[in-house]
Amino acid sequence: MKSKFVPLSKPLTFIESMECLPVTVVPEGATWTYEIKLDGFRLEVVRDGAETTLYSRNANILNDRFPYIAKALSGIPGGTILDGELVALGPDGRPSFNLLQNFRSAESQIIYYAFDILAYKNRDLTQFPLSERRGILASVVERQEHIDLSAVSQMSAKEMLAFVREQGLEGVVAKRSDSIYQPGQRTGAWSKHRINLGQEFVIGGYVPSNLGLDSIIIGFYRGKDLIYASRVRAGFVPATRRKVFEQIKHLTTPKCPFANLPEAASGRWGQGLTAEKMKECVWLKPEAVAQIEFLEWTGADHLRHTKFVALRDDKDPRKVVKET
Structure with a gap:
């Protein structure tokens, strides 16, 4: 019927x-x-x-x-x-x-x-x-x-x-x-089931450089907490470094938005963000979203071999969660 x-x-x-x-x-x-x-x-x-x-x-x-x-x-x-x-x-x-x-x-x-x-x-x-x-x-x-x-x-x-x-x-x-x-x-x-590993992540900060930024600091939401996942440097060329910097620099904030930082050690793959490394970072309000490709997740919820693809303005940051 x-x-x-x-x-x-x-x-x-x-x-x-x-x-x-x-x-x-x-x-x-x-x-x-x-x-x-x-x-x-x-x-x-x-x-x-x-x-x-x-x-x-x-x-x-x-x-x-x-x-x-x-x-x-x-x-x-x-x-x-x-x-x-x-x-x-x-x-x-x-x-x-x-x-x-x-x-x-x-x-x-x-x-x-x-x-x-x-x-x-x-x-x-x-x-x-x-x-x-x-x-x-x-x-x-x-x-x-x-x-x-x-x-x-x-x-x-x-x-x-x-x-x-x-x-x-x-x-x-x-x-x-x-x-x-x-x-x-x-x-x-x-x-949804992904074949290739890649998804959206929230940008919570960046490491500055003379081109605006050297790398971005990304994470995902687990409940109300933004969880740090990786720093991403690959995938940028000088033009995109400047462009991304111009699009996110207005979000600067003095407070680190990640609930799980600082970390005690860099870890096996060097993705851990310690208190010492955090001194290099500029923090952002978690309002910008980036598409990221990567090789795999580690047991510590970090990403290995990351690559920036693009910014996404069609995603609600609060709905960005770990997908794999």
Whole structure:
């Protein structure tokens, strides 16, 4: 039996994104479905009357950055809200987060992959099961130059993992086909498993240099505490050192934001931040987020062989947690 349409109880507006729970094992079973984890920006599209508004995960309006996405979706019915991922495809056809950062020169390579529909013609769909929402989504969104649907795989979890590894993709998203849409929640009805090691981290400080900064000091939240994870020096060139410094220097604060510092020793891999090493650091309010790649986690919750990828302005720092 299909679910009944229910009118929205409040005016059409941004709905906080449902979150994926990081997992080390991809869940299996008849109710689970799989999508490729796309390396891009979460983007919510609100079509209110004749206006199309693009919202980041933090409810920032992105129409000025991606006007062609708003224009491409101007034909969907009023009273509709879509959830999806904005992705830039590199020459090899794989998502490239770095390319997405250069959105002004990468317009032809940027695609919005819609994967959910939360409202349709001013009717609330969040209580519909995902399988029904996907059916409605497919009837609403027309594939075109900058617009596509996120493909739902019919593979098993094992086959999906093998495909993602073979193609060098970021990971797998698993969703229960009977799940309702729970705004702002991370219940496990949606989960994500990364193949490559990399995630977002909060920047809590930096080590200065004549180029602005030499390295950034990063961490993640565990409950209310910001936990130090690493210093990151690789991945920067002189231009990015200056650019990142200009974007974070206004966050300077006299207080160290990390709950687990100072550490007693540098440790085997030299990532420990002792009281002596902390004298070199400039501390920041934990409001900036960076995408970081790394080799592995150590037993002390530190990272080995880190590399800076990019700053992210679409992530809420308070929701940055350890994902692996």
